[in-house]
Amino acid sequence: MPELPEVETVVRGLRPVLVGRRFARVELHREGLRFPFPAGLGQRLTGAAVTGVERRAKFGLVATDRGDTMVFHLGMSGRMRLDPPDRGKHDHAVFTLDDGHVVAFNDARRFGSLDLVATDALASYPPLVPLGVEPLGPDLTPAYLAMRFAGRTVPVKPLLLDQRIVAGLGNIYACEALFLARIDPRRAAGSVSRAKLERLVPAIRATLEASIAAGGSSLRDHAQVDGTLGYFAHSFRVYGREGLPCPAGRGTVRRIVQGGRSTFFCPAVQR
């Protein structure tokens, strides 16, 4: 599920539920996910009040009034279930709030993570340090991409997945943005023309913003903090559409594998 738009949707869904509330109870149903949970996670959170819920790249940040920030990553299959009607098979961490609401971190594949960091040390928290620019922020510019792509021979598509360059893009939206910008995903990153980079930046933004808008609308159904509805509601132009006609009206969508991941594109449109 989770690329930047899905994490943003989760964060926006959690914020009104969590901010101003205290954790009355924290249950951990295993030792960890991708990494072990930090020592004392439950004790350190229990009784703490949430002061803010933010996103950085694909990380969710839940700040408390005790000087700690809970950092979560949803991996490939992570979801936050709000007031789950049942005990989910993969509800690994369950947070009960002082008003009775419950948030369950559910993650079948367990590629997600959950950590607790001193808020004043967040900037030096190792997983956040190497991250590149936020794609929806002011720092993503054609000049920035030109600088980061210079001399790189890797195809541009896998390089867009490198969180040290653009933080938050994932496999779906990298494919979609390259289609919008009419860039061949196989092209060496360093050889992408300035004109194409000028198209790529707005393509990335438009793709992510459209998806956030779709996810955001699913929040009307306020039990949906997992972004699932928005995910399905979003219609992809090339992702997952191998063999189907290109939405630009010429050619057929192809699927190739780059760096072990599927890339979908239209060779007739993307050069």
Place this chain on the structure above:
DNA sequence: ATGTCCACCTGCTGGC
């Protein structure tokens, strides 16, 4: 440094 490949884990789908 850069590029390439693999591992981590469960669930689902489609073919036989």
Place this chain on the structure above:
DNA sequence: TGCCAGCAGGTGGACA
């Protein structure tokens, strides 16, 4: 109802 291969939105580590 079965079995198996292949696929999935991410990332960190090993290796040349």
